[in-house]
Amino acid sequence: MALYDTIGRTYAQTRSSDPRIAAKLLEILMSRQASTIVDIGAGTGSYALVLAEHGYRVLAVEPSATMQSQVIAHPAIEWIEGYAENLPLFNQSADAAIIMLALHHFQNYQQALYEVHRVTGGGQIVLFTYDPAMISEFWLTKYFPSFVKDIESTFLPIPQLAAVIQAVTGMRVSVVPFPLPQDLSDAFAAVGWARPELYFNSIVRHGISSFAKITDEELQQGLSSLREDLEMGVWEQKYGQLRQLKEYDVGYRFLYTIAAS
Numbered sequence: 001m002a003l004y005d006t007i008g009r010t011y012a013q014t015r016s017s018d019p020r021i022a023a024k025l026l027e028i029l030m031s032r033q034a035s036t037i038v039d040i041g042a043g044t045g046s047y048a049l050v051l052a053e054h055g056y057r058v059l060a061v062e063p064s065a066t067m068q069s070q071v072i073a074h075p076a077i078e079w080i081e082g083y084a085e086n087l088p089l090f091n092q093s094a095d096a097a098i099i100m101l102a103l104h105h106f107q108n109y110q111q112a113l114y115e116v117h118r119v120t121g122g123g124q125i126v127l128f129t130y131d132p133a134m135i136s137e138f139w140l141t142k143y144f145p146s147f148v149k150d151i152e153s154t155f156l157p158i159p160q161l162a163a164v165i166q167a168v169t170g171m172r173v174s175v176v177p178f179p180l181p182q183d184l185s186d187a188f189a190a191v192g193w194a195r196p197e198l199y200f201n202s203i204v205r206h207g208i209s210s211f212a213k214i215t216d217e218e219l220q221q222g223l224s225s226l227r228e229d230l231e232m233g234v235w236e237q238k239y240g241q242l243r244q245l246k247e248y249d250v251g252y253r254f255l256y257t258i259a260a261s
């Protein structure tokens with residue numbers, strides 16, 4: 001059974017596309033002429049839907065039936081059950097690929113990248129991912145310390161990831177930091193960087209895979225220390241300046257290939 005069949009039951013309730021992330025994705029894709037885009041690990045299709053609404057044809061590849069049961073149908077999106085490591089698609093089926101916060105879940109990311117390169121026929125590959133070198137700086141890990149190990153063992157260091165993409169595709173890779181807006185609408189792990197109260201919402205936590213991996217003891221302990229720190233003004237004293245910022249670089253990155261001109 002795919003991991004997201006168990007942890008993804010309420011995913012669509014909290015993980016809608018964020019318009020700022022979507023705008024950046026569209027901007028990157030528009031710099032190349034693509035009409036069919038394959039979305040690998042498409043989840044509940046929130047970014048596939050944005051692409052479809054902007055005139056792209058989308059091949060959305062997703063292994064989890066639970067995730068697919070939550071999609072909003074669109075005539076320009078074709079849903080395909082499958083895994084990134086063995087894409088059920090012909091060579092050059094798409095002009096470009098997107099992988100949004102999904103590569104760290106793949107069993108074999110290198111094989112997946114070869115597959116993506118094959119089905120895009122050397123077209124552009126765009127990834128949205130996280131820089132694990134940044135995790136220990138994020139205040140949330142003071143309450144949930146095992147997040148550090150989890151993130152460091154699941155996300156590839158950015159220079160290593162860029163080098164692998166370059167080796168697989170033969171294309172240069174651009175890395176662009178993506179500071180998160182304070183009112184981020186796609187509630188992934190750092191959604192509450194300036195809104196700690198969000199982590200008390202169990203539906204928000206259910207949409208975040210790192211929370212699915214911690215023990216109940218660590219969860220209860222972390223939540224009660226966070227609650228206490230908020231009530232006593234300790235959180236405000238240590239991190240409250242974050243509430244004044246409109247955006248903050250927690251460590252999210254766009255990586256995309258650039259064809260030789």
Ligand SMILES: C[S@@+](CC[C@H](N)C(=O)[O-])C[C@H]1O[C@@H](n2cnc3c(N)ncnc32)[C@H](O)[C@@H]1O
Nearest residue numbers: 004041042043064067083084100101102105106
């Ligand atoms: C965090 S979700 C991201 C979903 C979507 N891209 C988004 O941004 O909302 C990760 C997705 O990757 C999928 N996934 C996990 N392993 C996969 C694999 N080997 N091949 C393709 N997708 C996979 C999961 O089922 C899940 O839907």
